[in-house]
Amino acid sequence: MFLPELAELLGARIVPVRGGAGFAVCDTKLLDAAAFNKTEVTAVTHNSQWVTPGALFVAINGDSVDGHKFAAAAEQAGAVAVLGEGRTAADESNLPYLQVPNARQALADAAVALTGDPSADLRVIGITGTDGKTTTSWLTRYILRATGTSVGMLSTAGYELADGELQQFEGRFTTPEAPQVQQILGEMRDQGATAAVIESSSHALLMERVRGVKWDVAIWTHISPEHLNTHGGMEGYFADKRKLIEAAPFAVLNADDPWCERLRGIAPEETTYGVDSEAEWRALNIAETASGIDFTLQYPGDDREGNNVDAFAQTQAHLPMLGRYNAYNALAAIAAVNRLGVSVPDALRALREFPGVPGRMQTVQEPQSDINVVIDFAHAEKSLEKALQALREVTETELWVVVGAAGGTRDPSKREPMGRIATTIADHVVFTEDDPYFTPVQEIIAQMTAGADAAGNSNYTVIEDRTAAINFAVTNAPAGAVVLLAGKGPESTIERAHGSAPWSEIAAAKTALNLRNSMRG
Template identity: 45%
Template structure:
């Protein structure tokens, strides 16, 4: 790929200089890179043009009036993010065109659905890759990325897809977050299927309101030639005029019976191919819905439903999603639940199999939707017997202020500090406190961090592994 070829996308002349990469991050620029200076909420990429040039950038794309010693493609500011995706896709040879690609979106359930769908495709003999919140699989097993992005930036997306093509894969399953869709990170991905799990209030600080949130996610369905839609989600049904398969009550794929057992879920469901029985080794009745979405998506990829249903039984689960750390003398479970709805579902899933008290450790992220903090506190006290409120990526916000918001909801639910809830700003000490409170037959749910590998505090980001920390505190390793 040459600079001449890339700039030709915008009918701009440029020398036939070899290009070695496209990036919006000046720290990742190397010799021969094209640097795209994105404006942002906190940082303006134009401030880092000098650093990109010092690192060897061979061209710059931006919106400001600049005099530079390298070719400069100036575009309107609103076109910079789409340009980043377009240039990256061209540089990597538009890899999604050589793959069958499914995008999974929704407030809750998309990670589990992505993992299950990836598993079903592979068990059907298809060479499938995956990328999302927990990590990515290029055909050689799960790898963990840095940061907390559900969907990486456009150059990373295209690089991952290109690696899948180079590795001989034929299928890919991507989590598609609302931020990624709104910020054009997935603009140049040719989706073959869109899967919609559920929509509930989240990220409203970014999208403004539920309609803005809906419109961001609806873009995925509107781009794909076929969708899998949840009949139980009113927002999904607004898109039912497009070609789709449905799952849920009255849908093409419908649950007939779900029962929770010690080893997971026993499921009976109907599909256009008949009635089926399956076992899913996961906790939480709601995971039956995620499995149903994945079954419908696998069917859309050409997998026989009976074969996919049989493959559910060998699913190994999702790191940090209802992950059991120990069962005796009290049970400890790690889960990513970080929204009021997700937390309520996790607690409801654990209650029937908890002989004693249900204890939850939960926090709320800084610089993210403050409107969910009180509902989180209220949900914790309504769904659990005891709660420990703590940090969860406070970032630049004071942890005490975040905890005050959560505590407000706990008090609304009749909670009393030191009786049925505690405030512990340090997350490691919060886990230790919860274990001290627990007795035989109790369940401790460690919610909010799940699979994430870092904890973000003001001025620092520290390594974090909730499951490993829990095991150390419990002296299991």
């Protein structure tokens, strides 16, 4: 796409030279119209390290860094123009400048245009909420694939193209930046996918990372306080999450979430799911066992489009996952795939064979183990509480948990509640590191133990090193115990002050189990 064409599509203003004619490159150099018109744009990025020859570099002014300071580096890497909300003195490049009102929106719009709008060729299901996004994404993807749909997926645990091979993002985020989203959707389309499932975080919606995606279905799980420092409080958090519902023609809403009523009627069409509320898709008579959860699925009957719109059908369902709350995730997935044409019986047959989600209530076993070790991504008070309550139901003797909290600016207010919840529900807690970043581990753990102490709980041990903490818990828990490793889930690194270090929660768990077995003789 030629630069003038892209500029027109983005509604960009080509900054003129002060007191002169032509196209501004800098105050002393002009780019003539002929050269400008023949400039071809082949890619777009906001990261100067990702610039390739022919790229449009988008200079985003963050809270602490002016993106224009990287324009010269982008030019050296082959960028053909800079786009931003107004050139600043930090821009020392000799590139044409396109000015727009919102650089992040333009980044997304350019990415859509340069990749050929791939989501227009796919049926796309988006999922947002505080908890449940990843599990619901994997359930939805699994049912679609098991019932014959070629589908790709973007989730916290990574992304899959139509070939089903899980790949990891370069950065630590739920949803990558807009150019990567569009690139991956394009690769899905090119591999023959006809559908895509996208886990959409509040950050992704706030920062326009999924702008331009042509949604077919939007799923709302639920919301509870998280990332409030980024969104300016619960109202801001809700407003950013709601953007997904506003962008989709069909919404699948959790009727048990108190925020649901404020979502009703936003999408042109909608359906509801729940356990306690009178929802269209409902799980009744939920029974938890060591092999998963069983429930009666009540769902809209086949004649729901006819005169008898109140008719419902019922059938038995089984999900091989621990945790009553996973019934919600199953309901959302079934309702969403049904909208795309998958019958309820076919969806339930697939559901029975679901292999689970990496790092989501994932059981780790070694031969001769006399305890159960479970890995879960729970890293906030509500998700930790739900995980512990679910495991309490299937624990024979004692429930232990190894848990920490992220450092940096990542919601320090959740640390005390997590410490209180962990020590209240579990029999013994080992407080340790999670992703401390530049915050001293001792400071994070002190806040967590303060929450335990305030509740009158002393059933905890402090071991800063995560490997040592896991070894301690696994080797000291009594026979028949369940040991939950919370917070890290499928992540492949641990973030400390000096940088990233490789990490595998599964490997750490297996090493600890083998150590326990060797100690038992």
